[in-house]
Amino acid sequence: MIRESDLSRYKCQTCRDKSCATEKLGMEELNLINNHRYISDIRKHTNILNSGSPISHIIYLRSGFVKEYIISKDGKEQILQIILPHTYLGFASLFGDKINHFLYSALTDLKVCYIGIEVFTDMIKSNGNFAFEILSSVSRESLNNFHRFINLSNKKTFGRIAEMLLYFSRVVFSSSNFQIPLTRLEIAEMVGTSRESTGRVLSKFNNEGIISISGKKIKIKDIRKLEKISRLG
Amino acid sequence: MIRESDLSRYKCQTCRDKSCATEKLGMEELNLINNHRYISDIRKHTNILNSGSPISHIIYLRSGFVKEYIISKDGKEQILQIILPHTYLGFASLFGDKINHFLYSALTDLKVCYIGIEVFTDMIKSNGNFAFEILSSVSRESLNNFHRFINLSNKKTFGRIAEMLLYFSRVVFSSSNFQIPLTRLEIAEMVGTSRESTGRVLSKFNNEGIISISGKKIKIKDIRKLEKISRLG
DNA sequence: AAAATTCTGTGATATTTATCACATTTTAAT
DNA sequence: ATTAAAATGTGATAAATATCACAGAATTTT
Numbered sequence: 001m002i003r004e005s006d007l008s009r010y011k012c013q014t015c016r017d018k019s020c021a022t023e024k025l026g027m028e029e030l031n032l033i034n035n036h037r038y039i040s041d042i043r044k045h046t047n048i049l050n051s052g053s054p055i056s057h058i059i060y061l062r063s064g065f066v067k068e069y070i071i072s073k074d075g076k077e078q079i080l081q082i083i084l085p086h087t088y089l090g091f092a093s094l095f096g097d098k099i100n101h102f103l104y105s106a107l108t109d110l111k112v113c114y115i116g117i118e119v120f121t122d123m124i125k126s127n128g129n130f131a132f133e134i135l136s137s138v139s140r141e142s143l144n145n146f147h148r149f150i151n152l153s154n155k156k157t158f159g160r161i162a163e164m165l166l167y168f169s170r171v172v173f174s175s176s177n178f179q180i181p182l183t184r185l186e187i188a189e190m191v192g193t194s195r196e197s198t199g200r201v202l203s204k205f206n207n208e209g210i211i212s213i214s215g216k217k218i219k220i221k222d223i224r225k226l227e228k229i230s231r232l233g
Numbered sequence: 234m235i236r237e238s239d240l241s242r243y244k245c246q247t248c249r250d251k252s253c254a255t256e257k258l259g260m261e262e263l264n265l266i267n268n269h270r271y272i273s274d275i276r277k278h279t280n281i282l283n284s285g286s287p288i289s290h291i292i293y294l295r296s297g298f299v300k301e302y303i304i305s306k307d308g309k310e311q312i313l314q315i316i317l318p319h320t321y322l323g324f325a326s327l328f329g330d331k332i333n334h335f336l337y338s339a340l341t342d343l344k345v346c347y348i349g350i351e352v353f354t355d356m357i358k359s360n361g362n363f364a365f366e367i368l369s370s371v372s373r374e375s376l377n378n379f380h381r382f383i384n385l386s387n388k389k390t391f392g393r394i395a396e397m398l399l400y401f402s403r404v405v406f407s408s409s410n411f412q413i414p415l416t417r418l419e420i421a422e423m424v425g426t427s428r429e430s431t432g433r434v435l436s437k438f439n440n441e442g443i444i445s446i447s448g449k450k451i452k453i454k455d456i457r458k459l460e461k462i463s464r465l466g
Numbered sequence: 467a468a469a470a471t472t473c474t475g476t477g478a479t480a481t482t483t484a485t486c487a488c489a490t491t492t493t494a495a496t
Numbered sequence: 497a498t499t500a501a502a503a504t505g506t507g508a509t510a511a512a513t514a515t516c517a518c519a520g521a522a523t524t525t526t
Contacts, residue, residue: 070383072387072466073464073466074466076387078383078387080383092372092375092376093372093376094372095365095368095369095371095372095373096369096372096373096376097373101376101380121365124361124364124365124368125361125362125364125365126361127361128357128358128359128360128361128364129358131357131358131361131364131365131368132328132354132357132358132364134368135328135357135364135367135368135371136328136329138328138368138371138372139325139326139327139328139329139371139372139375140328140329140330142325142372142375142376142379143325143326143329143334143375145379146375146378146379146382147334149379149382149383149386150303150311150313150382153382153386153425154305154309154311154425192386231306233305233306233307
């Protein structure tokens with residue numbers, strides 16, 4: 001781990017405009033963060049945070065994708081969301097009991113920054129506007145997650161897979177052509193079906209010309225049809 | 234609707250200690266709220282807020298129960314949570330787009346207070362500690378909801394009904410003996426099954442001596458067994 | 467108190483989807 | 497390059513649960 005304040009590259013200013021919660025921060029505050037962070041590279045498949053561990057740092061994801069998940073009592077993984085670049089990790093837990101409630105694992109190689117939580121808690125208490133911004137972003141995000149989850153749970157397998165494809169195409173990659181960083185089993189864990197069903201539905205979509213898929217490379221060919229399937233539930 | 238500041242009963246002080254988000258407020262702030270609220274009585278089955286409407290007031294629930302729900306594209310209701318007395322309604326939406334995202338309907342007769350949202354936004358911006366309190370309470374609550382939801386979705390019908398019973402017994406009524414303010418259909422909408430399955434499972438629990446049920450009156454007789462069923466999924 | 471509406475229970479049936487078992491392919495490790 | 501391990505596809509089967517149809521209760525309205 002490298003003390004970032006010594007380096008000239010990767011200043012926080014570089015990340016500020018990427019629509020993260022800190023985009024409304026002033027220069028002084030940005031410098032404060034800049035002086036209290038550590039950068040780190042994390043390799044694919046590494047476990048980042050464990051459930052139940054106390055939180056000492058917020059993790060800012062500079063590049064790469066992370067899965068947030070839990071393990072249910074019967075040992076199955078349930079993926080809750082994919083954390084995207086220029087987003088924070090573990091923010092929501094910060095204001096509750098300061099215990100991390102989920103598991104995080106790197107889906108790809110990552111570049112991250114660790115920022116001590118005191119930096120944030122101090123700024124929140126001293127800067128009302130910043131507090132309000134954070135409050136907005138936390139509640140918006142949790143509302144989004146909740147909605148996505150409700151949506152999923154009202155759908156049958158076909159609708160779920162369709163929605164997952166739209167999610168990756170729109171939210172994660174902003175492209176109809178992408179390489180999904182998940183195995184079939186992980187997709188299943190994300191939408192709440194079995195590995196086999198996931199594969200079957202994906203093949204069916206492929207045969208019907210809705211998508212073309214080869215391994216993890218996916219191309220969405222008929223987004224209207226996919227939207228329709230997703231709507232039907 | 235009655236301007237409450239004219240009355241001496243029902244001052245905000247009365248509600249302060251009921252473990253709501255405002256329990257850490259000072260006297261001045263409490264008075265501010267006190268001077269900017271309206272009380273209202275709402276009858277059972279009344280719709281309180283519609284999805285999509287802009288939020289102008291936070292609603293503090295002084296007594297009674299409210300269901301928070303959405304209507305999915307195929308017209309089915311999905312109950313998200315039961316709002317308990319001495320809790321706020323619509324708080325989470327306040328900090329995002331200020332649009333209400335859910336539907337709210339009175340399960341029982343209610344006593345509520347309407348408080349203009351500016352009162353809260355002003356206090357948040359001027360009082361960092363209050364902002365932090367609100368932040369904590371909002372994220373804790375949304376985390377709870379999320380967890381409850383994830384838990385449910387990992388279970389089969391038996392487990393879901395068991396969990397629902399435990400939820401009412403522990404969280405809502407703090408008693409093993411209660412009258413559930415929901416129809417069978419609403420229970421089904423809450424746990425994500427069909428009306429018929431709900432009834433069947435409830436009868437089965439009754440026949441096995443785990444609960445005794447007659448209409449909406451429920452008594453939990455074997456909580457250990459219920460917990461076990463809920464755990465198994 | 468009667469009528470109307472809503473709610474509930476029950477059996478039969480259809481649908482959906484998980485599970486199992488095994489062959490094949492792909493990816494990672496030595 | 498070879499071996500080992502992980503991931504994927506496919507058919508057969510079983511399990512879970514929704515749906516339908518209707519009768520009887522309970523609740524609300526007039």
